[in-house]
Amino acid sequence: MLKIKNISTFYGKIQALRNVSIHIQAGEVVSLIGANGAGKTTLLNTISGLLTPASGEISFDDQSLKGLAPDQIVKLGISQVPEGRQIFFHHTVLENLELGAYLRMQRKNRDEIDQDLARIYRLFPVLAERKKQLAGTLSGGEQQMLAIGRALMAKPKLLLLDEPSMGLAPKLVREIFETIFRLRKEGTTILLVEQNAGAALAISDRAYVLETGRLVLSGDARELMNDPEVRRAYLGKDYGEVWD
Amino acid sequence: MKRDAVIWAALTLLVFTLPAFVHSPYYYSVLIIIGIFGIVVLGLTMLIGYAGQISLGHAGFFGFGAYFSAVLTTRFHLDPWLAMLVGLVATIVLAFLLGIPTLKLHGHYLAMATLGLGMVLQIIFKEEVELTGGPTGLTDVPHLKAFGMVFASDQKFYFLVWIFLLVLYGLSINLVHSRLGRALRAISSNQTAAGSLGIPVNRLKLLIFAVSAGYASLAGSLYAHYLSFVNPSPFGFLVSVKLVAMVVIGGSQSLWGALLGAGLLTALPEFLAVLQDYEMLVYGAILIVMMMFAPQGLAGILAGLHEWVKNRDHKKNAQA
Ligand SMILES: Nc1ncnc2c1ncn2[C@@H]1O[C@H](COP(=O)(O)OP(=O)(O)OP(=O)(O)O)[C@@H](O)[C@H]1O
Ligand SMILES: [Mg+2]
Numbered sequence: 001m002l003k004i005k006n007i008s009t010f011y012g013k014i015q016a017l018r019n020v021s022i023h024i025q026a027g028e029v030v031s032l033i034g035a036n037g038a039g040k041t042t043l044l045n046t047i048s049g050l051l052t053p054a055s056g057e058i059s060f061d062d063q064s065l066k067g068l069a070p071d072q073i074v075k076l077g078i079s080q081v082p083e084g085r086q087i088f089f090h091h092t093v094l095e096n097l098e099l100g101a102y103l104r105m106q107r108k109n110r111d112e113i114d115q116d117l118a119r120i121y122r123l124f125p126v127l128a129e130r131k132k133q134l135a136g137t138l139s140g141g142e143q144q145m146l147a148i149g150r151a152l153m154a155k156p157k158l159l160l161l162d163e164p165s166m167g168l169a170p171k172l173v174r175e176i177f178e179t180i181f182r183l184r185k186e187g188t189t190i191l192l193v194e195q196n197a198g199a200a201l202a203i204s205d206r207a208y209v210l211e212t213g214r215l216v217l218s219g220d221a222r223e224l225m226n227d228p229e230v231r232r233a234y235l236g237k238d239y240g241e242v243w244d
Numbered sequence: 245m246k247r248d249a250v251i252w253a254a255l256t257l258l259v260f261t262l263p264a265f266v267h268s269p270y271y272y273s274v275l276i277i278i279g280i281f282g283i284v285v286l287g288l289t290m291l292i293g294y295a296g297q298i299s300l301g302h303a304g305f306f307g308f309g310a311y312f313s314a315v316l317t318t319r320f321h322l323d324p325w326l327a328m329l330v331g332l333v334a335t336i337v338l339a340f341l342l343g344i345p346t347l348k349l350h351g352h353y354l355a356m357a358t359l360g361l362g363m364v365l366q367i368i369f370k371e372e373v374e375l376t377g378g379p380t381g382l383t384d385v386p387h388l389k390a391f392g393m394v395f396a397s398d399q400k401f402y403f404l405v406w407i408f409l410l411v412l413y414g415l416s417i418n419l420v421h422s423r424l425g426r427a428l429r430a431i432s433s434n435q436t437a438a439g440s441l442g443i444p445v446n447r448l449k450l451l452i453f454a455v456s457a458g459y460a461s462l463a464g465s466l467y468a469h470y471l472s473f474v475n476p477s478p479f480g481f482l483v484s485v486k487l488v489a490m491v492v493i494g495g496s497q498s499l500w501g502a503l504l505g506a507g508l509l510t511a512l513p514e515f516l517a518v519l520q521d522y523e524m525l526v527y528g529a530i531l532i533v534m535m536m537f538a539p540q541g542l543a544g545i546l547a548g549l550h551e552w553v554k555n556r557d558h559k560k561n562a563q564a
Contacts, residue, residue, distance in 0.1 A: 050439060074442030086437035088430050099430050103442050105423050147437075154441065 001026045001189060002047070002078075002158055007056030009039075009046045016042040018213045019056070024158065024191055029184045031192040031200040031221070033234055034210035040193040041083050043210070044160045047191075048080040049073040060158070075103055077157035081164060083193075085143045087150070089136030093127055096135050096146055100153030113153075120149040123182065141172030148179065158189045165196050177203060197234035201225045209234070248417045251500045255413070259406045263399060272398035274514055276470055279405035280463045282506040285490045286409070286416050286499060287459030292488070293496035294420055295452040296432030297347070301358030302487050304365040305457040307479025308335050309464025314382045314474040315375055324388050328465040335461035339454040347449045354453070362484050369476035381475030388469045401470055408466060409503075412459060416499050419455070428452060482524060489527040492534050495541025504542050 002024040009017040016039045024030050034040050045051040047058060049070040058065045060076055068076075079100075088096050097120060098105065101113050121128035124145045130138060135146055144164055151159060161180070165173040173196065181203050183190060194200035201207055201221045209217035209230065217224065224230050266272060284306055291297050312331030316322040322330070338361075346357040369376050376382065388395045388404065395401045419425050431438045431445050439445050468474045486509060494505025509527070513520050538545055 048440065069444070070439055071442035071444045079442075080440045082436055082440045086434055086440065088433045088437060090433050091426070091430065095426060099426065099438075099443070100441055102423070102427055150441065 001061060002191070003057075003059045004047070005057045007046060007053040007058065009042055009051055009053045011042075016213050017046065017053070020210070020213075020215050021056075022208050022215070022218070024189060026157070026189055027187055028206065029180070029190045029192060029204045031194055031197075031204040031207045032210060033194060033197040033200060033207060035233075036195070037212075038210040039213040040210055041162055042213075044080055044162050044191070044193060047073075048078060048160060050080075071103060074154055074156075077155070078160065079151040079154040079156035079158075080160040081147050081151045081162060083162040084166065085140065085147055087135045087138075087143050087146050089134065091135055092132055093135055093138070093146060094131040096150050097127070097131075097153050100150035101155075103154065116153055116155065120152060123152075123179065124149055139172075141168055141175060144168065144172075144176060145179065148176075152183075152188075156188075158191065159183070160191050160193075162193045163195060164192075165194065165199070173199070197230070198225070201235075248421070248499065252410070252414055252417060255500075255503075256410055259403075259410065263402070269398040272402045274511060276398065276402050276405050278507045278510045279402070279409045280467050280470070281487070281490065281510055282409050282503045283405075283412055283463040283466070284460045284487055285494070285502045285506045286412055287456030288487055289491050289494070289496055289499055289502035290416060290420065290428075290452050291456040292491050293498070294425060294428040294432060295449045297449060297453065298352060298355040298488065299358040299453070299456070300355050300481070300484050300488065301360070301362030301365075302456070302460050303479045303481070303483035304358070304362035305335050305339070305460035306464040306467070306483070306487075307365060307369060307474075307476070308338065309461030310468040310474045310479065311369060311376060311382075311464075312461070313465040313468040314385045317386050318382050318384055319375070324386055324469060325390075328462065331465050332458055332461050335457050336454045339457035340450065343450045343453045347446050347453065358484075359481070362479075362481055366476055366480050369479060377475075379476060381473055383473040385468050385472045385474065387472070395469070405466055405470070408462065412462070413499065413503070420499065424448065424451075485524070486527055489531050491541075492531055493541055495543030497540065498543035501541050501543025501546075508542075 004020065004022045006019045006021055007017055008015060008019060020043060022030070032040050032043065042051065046053050049065065049068055049072070060078060063076065065073060088099065091099070097117060098113070101116065105113065126142055127146060127149055130142065135143065138146060148161070148164065164176050164180070168176065177199050180190065180192065184203060192200055192204065201224055204221040206219065207221050207224050208215055209224070217227070217230065225235070262275070266275070284302060288299065288302055291299055309328070309331040312334055313324065313327045316327035316330060317324050342357055342361055343354065346353040370379055393400065395404045420428070427438065427443045428448055430443060431448060435445060490505035490509045491502055492505070493508060494503065495501030513523060534541060540547070
């Protein structure tokens with residue numbers, strides 16, 4: 001579904017990605033793990049068109065993404081939940097969700113959009129209760145759910161999640177991972193960036209490990225979980241905390 | 245939307261009943277100037293309040309429209325309405341030329357670019373004597389005519405300007421409540437998130453910038469036909485600042501607040517002669533004070549008062 005071949009991305013002279021290649025098949029949940037500053041966000045932004053790679057190729061469903069603007073990439077079916085709960089604080093919950101469907105927000109699509117809203121409310125009942133409330137007044141966990149729900153409103157074939165559990169209390173972290181698990185069961189293809197490597201590996205099919213802009217490891221999630229190197233570097237105590 | 249529609253209807257009623265009470269041409273002339281600045285400020289409010297961009301050159305677009313009308317009607321004898329349309333199109337093209345490279349960049353590049361544009365236009369108005377008449381300007385700009393009527397008297401022109409304003413105000417209300425307006429608000433609230441949803445951030449900013457320049461151009465054309473002459477002085481940097489002050493005082497997130505700001509800053513110096521000498525100082529001070537204590541402007545203060553009264557009545561009722 002998504003094929004990335006040898007991409008390198010720069011911020012001015014600073015190289016943040018070095019010849020990174022990854023691929024994702026339809027229906028897979030793939031996680032991308034790595035320490036702070038490894039280049040995870042950079043990779044997601046390069047896929048979604050917010051950054052332009054200096055070299056390499058990205059294709060989605062066999063179509064090259066070269067030169068496409070972010071809105072065109074969203075239209076093709078890739079949606080990103082940006083790092084750090086980027087919601088519209090002064091819009092209501094409903095308005096936030098509708099903005100997620102911005103690119104197909106026309107009168108003729110109204111029924112379809114209402115159906116999609118109903119689906120999001122089934123997934124996150126708390127958002128239905130709060131739909132008239134300003135998003136800025138939601139709790140941290142609710143805001144993250146809103147950010148995910150909003151991205152889903154674009155009906156993505158591939159969902160890019162950037163550290164959805166960041167800064168949340170353990171109970172909420174658990175809720176977020178349960179949500180991702182449910183999305184996976186519904187057949188959503190997901191690329192998940194996480195520092196919480198244990199929890200991420202537990203719900204993923206495969207994973208890639210990024211270190212200072214380079215891919216250092218990749219493979220089956222179960223295998224990586226037992227890899228001594230990964231256990232030492234990324235699976236601290238958090239693994240046990242979240243899932244036991 | 246509902247509140248805006250009510251205010252629009254109330255304003256319409258006011259516009260058409262006011263002439264029953266106003267008889268002096270002087271008051272009409274003040275109302276006309278308020279209406280003309282009101283049109284510019286409506287556009288500028290959408291730019292500042294909804295697209296989160298500042299223009300320090302809107303007086304330049306205002307002048308661009310005025311000069312197009314004046315030059316095309318006096319030197320080339322074009323029909324005034326056609327001249328107005330040509331000015332409008334030219335201004336929008338100019339806004340695109342300026343906006344395309346600058347709105348791509350983050351930060352306040354548009355403010356810088358429009359500041360520069362305002363200065364360049366001012367120089368052109370002053371130096372292109374053949375075309376613009378230089379510092380003395382152009383006289384004998386013809387009156388506007390429509391439906392066998394000549395808009396020569398202050399009263400007739402008052403109706404013309406305010407009908408223009410009401411139409412553009414209605415258009416703006418629709419725009420800010422449309423999908424586009426919501427997207428614009430989304431951009432000014434969180435550009436990263438808006439971009440990640442595929443909202444074409446730069447294109448929408450550009451569009452609203454062009455629309456706001458277009459409003460200024462139309463207002464400029466009306467201004468030229470009202471005074472029947474143009475010269476460079478009303479289109480300089482200080483007027484651009486005054487326009488921004490009107491938006492900020494009224495409340496940059498509120499269209500009716502913008503009209504209030506235009507009314508206040510046009511009428512006050514008329515009636516308080518002292519203000520005229522220290523105009524810039526006063527605007528500067530007002531801008532600083534508003535930014536510090538009432539960033540939502542008069543509209544915000546009034547909305548706050550309304551809430552307060554409602555709550556108080558509520559409490560009274562609860563006690564009774
Ligand atoms: N806008 C920028 N300008 C310059 N350098 C940047 C910029 N954004 C990121 N970088 C650098 O690029 C590298 C990769 O950053 P990136 O944000 O992709 O890391 P990350 O893996 O997402 O980290 P985190 O886990 O902290 O979110 C870092 O060294 C960072 O300092
Ligand atoms: Mg990151």
